[in-house]
Amino acid sequence: xxxxxxxxxxxxxxxxxxxxxxxxxxxxxxxxxxxxxxxxxxxxxxxxxxxxxxxxxxxxxxxxxxxxxxxxxxxxxxxxxxxxxxxxxxxxxxxxxxxxxxxxxxxxxxxxxxxxxxxxxxxxxxxxxxxxxxxxxxxxxxxxxxxxxxxxxxxxxxxxxxxxxxxxxxxxxxxxxxxxxxxxxxxxxxxxxxxxxxxxxxxxxxxxxxxxxxxxxxxxxxxxxxxxxxxxxxxxxxxxxxxxxxxxxxxxxxxxxxxxxxxxxxxxxxxxxxxxxxxxxxxxxxxxxx
Amino acid sequence: xxxxxxxxxxxxxxxxxxxxxxxxxxxxxxxxxxxxxxxxxxxxxxxxxxxxxxxxxxxxxxxxxxxxxxxxxxxxxxxxxxxxxxxxxxxxxxxxxxxxxxxxxxxxxxxxxxxxxxxxxxxxxxxxxxxxxxxxxxxxxxxxxxxxxxxxxxxxx
Ligand SMILES: Cc1cc2nc3c(=O)[nH]c(=O)nc-3n(C[C@H](O)[C@H](O)[C@H](O)COP(=O)(O)OP(=O)(O)OC[C@H]3O[C@@H](n4cnc5c(N)ncnc54)[C@H](O)[C@@H]3O)c2cc1C
Ligand code: FES
Ligand code: FES
Numbered sequence: 481x482x483x484x485x486x487x488x489x490x491x492x493x494x495x496x497x498x499x500x501x502x503x504x505x506x507x508x509x510x511x512x513x514x515x516x517x518x519x520x521x522x523x524x525x526x527x528x529x530x531x532x533x534x535x536x537x538x539x540x541x542x543x544x545x546x547x548x549x550x551x552x553x554x555x556x557x558x559x560x561x562x563x564x565x566x567x568x569x570x571x572x573x574x575x576x577x578x579x580x581x582x583x584x585x586x587x588x589x590x591x592x593x594x595x596x597x598x599x600x601x602x603x604x605x606x607x608x609x610x611x612x613x614x615x616x617x618x619x620x621x622x623x624x625x626x627x628x629x630x631x632x633x634x635x636x637x638x639x640x641x642x643x644x645x646x647x648x649x650x651x652x653x654x655x656x657x658x659x660x661x662x663x664x665x666x667x668x669x670x671x672x673x674x675x676x677x678x679x680x681x682x683x684x685x686x687x688x689x690x691x692x693x694x695x696x697x698x699x700x701x702x703x704x705x706x707x708x709x710x711x712x713x714x715x716x717x718x719x720x721x722x723x724x725x726x727x728x729x730x731x732x733x734x735x736x737x738x739x740x741x742x743x744x745x746x747x748x749x750x751x752x753x754x755x756x757x758x759x760x761x762x763x764x765x766x767x768x769x770x
Numbered sequence: 771x772x773x774x775x776x777x778x779x780x781x782x783x784x785x786x787x788x789x790x791x792x793x794x795x796x797x798x799x800x801x802x803x804x805x806x807x808x809x810x811x812x813x814x815x816x817x818x819x820x821x822x823x824x825x826x827x828x829x830x831x832x833x834x835x836x837x838x839x840x841x842x843x844x845x846x847x848x849x850x851x852x853x854x855x856x857x858x859x860x861x862x863x864x865x866x867x868x869x870x871x872x873x874x875x876x877x878x879x880x881x882x883x884x885x886x887x888x889x890x891x892x893x894x895x896x897x898x899x900x901x902x903x904x905x906x907x908x909x910x911x912x913x914x915x916x917x918x919x920x921x922x923x924x925x926x927x
Contacts (some may be wrong), residue, residue: 482773483791483837505835509815510832515792516813522792530838558827581903582881584815586827587834668816749877 483528489536489617489646492529496642497619501526506537507587509580510596537591537646542568547652550615551643553591557603558582560590561595569650571609571676575602578661581668585677588703591645594630597637598670600692601722604631605676606659607648608689608697615646622646633695655681658760660754661691665743672742673728673750677758684713688726688755693734693747703729707759714764723763727756775840779803780849789836796820798836799846807847807876811905814830821877821884822846828884829901850883858921866917868907878904882918890925892918898918921925 483505486492496502501523503734514520522528531537542564551560551567557576560566566573579585593603594614606612607627614625619642627648630637639645656680662679663669673692676682686708690698703726710722736747773791777784784803794813799805799822800844810821813832820831823845831846850857854866859882869875878901885892885900893898897918906914 483835483840485840486836503837508833508838512794513814515835516794516832522790524791528792528835528838532838544915556827570898580815581818581826582884582900583818583830583903584833587829639827667899681779729915 485529485530486534486718488534489644492531492534493617493619493642493644495527495529499526500641502529505530505593506532506589506592506593506595507556509584509588510592512630512710513747514590519584525745530625531591531644534590538641538645540565541659542608542652545651548649549652550647550649551590552647553594555587557588558587560626561585569606569653571606571659571678572603572650574659574676575606575676578602578659578663578669584615584668586692590648593641594627594637594645597633597635597696599633599634599694599696600671600674601697602659602661602671602691604672604697605674605691606657607650608699609676609678609687610653611687612650614648617644617646618642624649628697628699630660632694636696653678653680653682653766656765658762660758662750662754670741673734673736673747673754675754677762679711679716679762681713681716684708684711686711687728690730690734690751693736693751695735698733698735700730700733715761718759718763723759726759727752730755771901773837774780775837777803777836777839777844778842779844780846780915781843786836787853791837793812793820793832793836794832795839795844796831797840799831799836802907805846808885809873809876815903817874817877818881819874821880823880823884827878828881847880850879857883858924859886859917861918862920862924863914866913866920868909868913868917874904874906874908878906879916882921886918886925891922 486521532554537552540551555577560576591605593601612627659676660672661671669694678687686704707726731752736744810816811819815830820832
């Protein structure tokens, strides 16, 4: 039993396979809270596999031919704010900026956000709205899975023991994308409700994902299709009514609960407001560029 | 169950012999190595009183698993003063009256040094955003912002 500082994917997954109760440690900003609280004690028969020095997980690459960007699972939120990555994945940068504090952003990662799979995870609506794919490694090899198929419920993913999240691949969108979140203050706050909107001009596709208003991140396919049809993609404009209906559709799809952070009613209302606000912002911005 | 490892803190190697697997860097610094400058208040990343710099990055030492930092370079508040003389940031905190009970001060000193290393001329908004992870229950922050401003002006000269 030890803390194993992995430097490549192969040795990390080998170690996870050798000791089935092993846990992956990235930035530690979720895991160590559990350890400090005594809720999680690394098992004496298992290893802690630290992955934040695995070069493949710490880097990102832009494939301009495929118009995608692939971001390593252990890239930190602070790194997502740096150029040129922030311009390639602007909604992700916006979401990253809202995470915790500088100390949390310097440590926290997208792989850890998905590993925890909180419905309030700020990276997850962005990955969902962009239909990101996730590369996963295990001793059996590598596979690629849609992020939406991995998020099962609150703090539940379909990852198997021995799986290591390697990277996320997102499209570099021609159009507009943005992220918005409601919380009680500007810093260090878990989302009460959040939305990510993607207006993909080339594919004429709308992607909207909602955070903190369901057991996991939700997409709103019916409202997305309706709004895509109502949009003038050439001028990037829409009628006021269409924007209103889009917000209403999103609010109806939300499945919020009452808890200590907020009420279901307020969360549903916030989803409508955030959706309309993002749509107005996106159309304004993209329309001006057209 | 314990494990043995060596950490590089403020330029010196420290042998850690009696830590338990999963123990935080904050606890190892304080209880095993005897560096009591970094404070522990929340142990969940909320207050920043445990802030340290690891390989150039400001982080909460309470959220770092100590044994995972083998081979990295750790700087704590004790590593900031040179030859026992306070740094310009430390002096400015005292001069501006930014220290009251002092519990938040070590974390803030580390955070302010880290901020000014990456940006020597931050706006007030940037300072506020950069220090959002460091809570102070006494000063109301006004004097802390003033201390940072004093350093910025001083370093310009
Ligand atoms: C004070 C504070 C404020 C916070 N604020 C926010 C916020 O505003 N928004 C937000 O979304 N989150 C917030 N968080 C939560 C946390 O920072 C994020 O969820 C972060 O993305 C977790 O990443 P990590 O690298 O620290 O994960 P870790 O804690 O290292 O790991 C989290 C989980 O994921 C697993 N895991 C990590 N990497 C991998 C991988 N590559 N493959 C497989 N499994 C993996 C781990 O085994 C563990 O179960 C906050 C946390 C704190 C302490
Ligand atoms: S003790 Fe580490 S952030 Fe509060
Ligand atoms: S001086 Fe007391 S908490 Fe800041």
